[in-house]
Amino acid sequence: MKDFYDVVIVGGGHNGLVAATYLAQSGLSTLILEQQAHTGGAAVSERVFRGVDARLSRYSYLVSLLPDKVVADLGLSLDLRSRAVASYTPVRRSGRDVGLMVERPEGAVTRESFQALTGGDAEYAAWADFYGSVSSLAEAVAPTLLEPLQTAADMRARVDGALWDELVERPLGETIERRFTDDTVRGVVATDGVIGTFAGLHDKSLIQNRCFLYHLIGNGTGEWRVPVGGMGAVTDALAAAARRAGAVLVTNSAVTAVEVDGVRGSVTWLGGDGERSVDCSWVLSNVAPSTLAALRGQSGAEKPEGSQLKINLLLRRLPALKTGDDPARAFAGTFHIDEDYSQLETAYQSALRGELPAVPPSEVYCHSLTDPTILSPELIASGHQTLTVFGVHFPARLFASDNDSVRTEATRRVLAGLESYLAEPLEDCIARDADGNLCIEAKTPYDIEASVGMPGGHIFHGDLQWPWVTDPSEAGRWGTETDVANLLICGSGARRGGAVSGLGGHNAAMTILTR
Template identity: 85%
Template sequence: MDFYDVVIVGGGHNGLVAATYLAQAGMSTLVLEQQPHTGGAAVSQQVFPGVDARLSRYSYLVSLLPDKIVADLGLSLDLRSRAVASYTPVRRSGRDLGLMVERPEGAATRESFARLTGSDAEYDAWTAFYGAVGELASAIAPTLLEPLQSAAALRSRVDPALWDELVEHPFGESVERRFTDDTVRGVVATDSVIGTFAGLHDPSLIQNRCFLYHLIGNGTGEWRVPVGGMGAVTDALAAAARRAGASLVTNASVTSVEVDGVRGSVTWLGGDGERSVDCSYVLANVAPTTLDTLRGREVSVKPEGSQLKINLLLSRLPALRSGDDPTRAFAGTFHIDEDYTQLETAYRSAAGGTLPAVPPSEVYCHSLTDPSILSPELIASGHHTLTVFGVHFPARLFASDNDSARAEATRRTLAGLESYLAEPLAGCIATDADGNPCIEAKTPYDIEESIGMPGGHIFHGDLQWPWSTDDTTIGRWGTETDTANLLICGSGARRGGAVSGLGGHNAAMTILTR
């Protein structure tokens, strides 16, 4: 039987980060991935038959990946800033308007706020709030690659009033106190529910944690487009892991993990049948509930994803009722029906088991920032990709009939987009080689089936505060389990979630600093 210092279960981006750090340190490292390719959810794929467009199919943008990891691993990446932060179409008193937030913000952003709200007060509140959040992010971001600190230690470095506002009280209280306009409130609140099913006043504060993770990446919170798509990120990581000497095996479906605190054993099924290896450490780049199953433990409750993902290819960008230039409006995050009251109404509907009548969602047009994901012919003819992230679509809504619920959820979400267009959306959707519209929709169940995320939960479970919440974990890395030589290195680790590499880095450091 072969022996490795470390066996990593799962070849997603975190597993590749961990493998590279460990192999660079001279440890023999094996990565086992059940898919035919590495990358997990961070992949670029040709979704539509006969159409040369490589979409970031499951995960879209990069914010939390620290520059230090990119430098440490020698990654060749082009993470490109979007020209616009966000655009929100609004219909009020018979007028179609658009709230445009530039990157960086300038006079046009202030004017856009004033046209919508009638004064400068709301924009002044916006700049004050995000200025304060930026200071908090600058304090927290460097600690993500360090052993866990206490909440008290971090609180002492920032404005304690802001800490209490964002960490101790439901996020809805902050939004309602600071802002008065329903649309502005919604744009702020959206970052607290992307991938998290919660109301703005949820006492668990999972919405606060989600907001924080969306705003602390590299101390700036900017979400950038990886040139070449998300697959370019994980392709670079796989290349780095191989250069460092790690062994990557695909089409390897792990069936069991055994650990005793000193040694471990991993068994998998591959093209040549069943195989097992012994090792010193096992790193789990899978959801904690999946790891429990691999250890033969009963799983009573699995995570529940809460999003609808729709991928489209357009023959051209549609005109907007507001008259704003679509190449500007779609260049950032395009918010659809995400006013504060709309978010809360949709949440209450979904929590009661009903598809939201007006589902909030947001759209990203990556090809405006990175046309390389399209063939030269598609670029020349004006084609563009759109990826839609539908909010408040928990898995429970699709449990009885996934196909029918998917179709209706997709119809309602695209109808929401079309309501702000000056022309029918159908006339802008490209067709594939078989003459079918280039539309793909994935519910939480579809995501679970495609890439093995339990419940389709993109974070592998509820996000945790990125610091120690009890004295026993201060100084640890947030990757530890109940067995010394078994570590969580994926999104389910503390400080996991999103395409960040944090779980992989911190699991590697757990070993290398012992």
């Protein structure tokens, strides 16, 4: 290892790897320092259950915002597969169990499913009109994510003004309530505004609107795809690309201090050889802004608060549904549980009072239906499947008193919600590990903080920001800049950060390469 690098990147998550590859490809000497024993951050695949050969995407699980251009630029060998179904929502209506099925692409089954749920065609017509409009917004915004920041006025001029006002100027709840009448349909639309974001749908901050936008603009389509081999395949490909380009990746190295003066920088870390430091021209931070502040010796940085309960399961087989629908079809997309619009609001208000939601909304993903390679041939042959459950409106504050016991109760409630739509006990379907324990793993925001270093367990490193600026003086920047010229944010805390996107890494690299 050298004593001086052009660029030192703090944190080996996917954004740091993206930045390192771009910079090293351009001839800059680049060093990544990662505190864990492996790179990848929260985008990793791991064998979670002892003695069971199933490689789960333990934290991050789907890919939408990673631009195809970044994949091509870095020469990544990735197989991102489309799911056959966009979503499925089991519902009880007037004593009957029905399921709202949204295909990908939508066809006759989707229309018929809306008709069976709502009793007519009006709600599906409203759905088609709304998402047709959202698609035009996504197509306009997506290309700008890899460009210097534009002003809000310039972006508004690119799209339908009325739609802009609906999604950018007014709370998302107003738009949903005006466009849709059915409680379940409203809820399916609303969930994209609250995944990983603790907010009401009428929140004046519009954080729910920003979350909604990011969930629907990836590559201009908003499609969430399954990476073959799990999320670890994405970051393994990135790490290989970084090394091919000449970047140096050092793991088991916990950064303890960052010093910058606008021209030179110094990074200190603790590794197997004790404390070391290296000088550089640029420091890129792939850790949360609050973590970076601590590394700079700054006090008073506000710690973000994550809001989710992540549950990983391995099943011996998919459970039968009360609706009678084929579980292999129903679980192929996003399986909504108790996410009616009114249920989302009730759960939010409960959590706001510091109470666990009695009926917690959640979403289920069965990655192995799209990508069976994450399971051993023996598990595939015997019908095993993975399930990832993402509980909504579980802010960290709910677990502050006793993380372990509250985690247990929260997990029980979420899985009970799933079981309420099943025609058989869920436990009968769950596999057991080598010790005979049920293959269930739950992660609260505190668990995520402890595991991967995300402060408060916030999966976006903090509140998402609009991917444009209101101040014309900031136009033309990349959204990665800090108060010091040679210190950049390259992670999810960048203006256009959040999710597995590579946007922060790309834009930090461009900040340097286009200066």
